[in-house]
Amino acid sequence: MIRSVLLSVLSISFLVSCGPDRVQYTNELKREMADSKIKRITDVDLIETIDDLGGKISATVQRELITDLQKTTNPAERTKLCQLQNLPRTKAIAERYALDIRLLGPQDVQNKAFSQKEREILDAYQYNAKQKLAPISNIQKISDTLFVYNMALPADSPICEACFGKQEVPFAVWRLAFSKREVIRRMNSSKK
Structure with a gap:
């Protein structure tokens, strides 16, 4: 009798432990396991990856912005586009790579929301x-966990005038803020 009760309890606990909740977290668990693996990544590896990703992402976002700016002459719509609103591809990239993507102009050289180092780069x-x-x-490298990729747009870029008006010197800069953890997650796992 005790044996059958014990077997019943063990069978029920086994079935409960293999329930659908466990399967639901499989992908998240795999990601966490991959993140916890020890990787030897040098600063050079990290910078190369950020440079590669930053170049590709800024080029993609720039193409999308120029294409959408050419489709409208409505000032309110152009303002939203210059603030990177209503750009589905840009939004998807920002979410996928956990990025803060911004288009900066002359007024941002003195913007206190950015670190002194970033303002000096914008000034340069x-x-x-x-x-x-x-x-x-x-x-x-802004902090131990944050890297910022900047890329100035060429003076003849239509974005400069469309987003910042007529300027004596056309000036616009892409700012991509990368989380170190997200960059490492996307690096080739074969690097050791």
């Missing part, structure tokens, strides 16, 4: 635009 980009130097990308 503005100086380069005045000197008509070719735009280059820049990556800054």
Whole structure:
């Protein structure tokens, strides 16, 4: 009698432990397991990955913004587009890579919401635009967990005028804020 009760209890607990709740978390569990694996990643590996992702993402977002700006002359709609609203691909990229994507202009050089280091970079980009130097990308480590990729737009980009009006010196910069954890998650797991 005791034996049959014990077998019944064990059978029920076994069936309960294999319920649908356990299957529901499989993908999340796999991701967490992959994240917990020890990886040897150098700063060079990290910077190369951010540079590669930043270049591809900024080019994609720029193409989408230019295409959508050319479709409308409505000032209110253009303002929303310049604030990167109503851009489905940009929104999807930001969510997928856990990114903060922004288009910055001359007013952001003095924006106190950004760190001193970021404002200095923006000031340097503005100086380069005045000197008509070719735009280059820049990556800054803001904190232990945050990297910012910046890329100035060329002076002849239609985004400069559409989003920031007529300027003496056309100036606009992409700002992509990467979480270190998300970058490492997307790095090739074979690097050791």
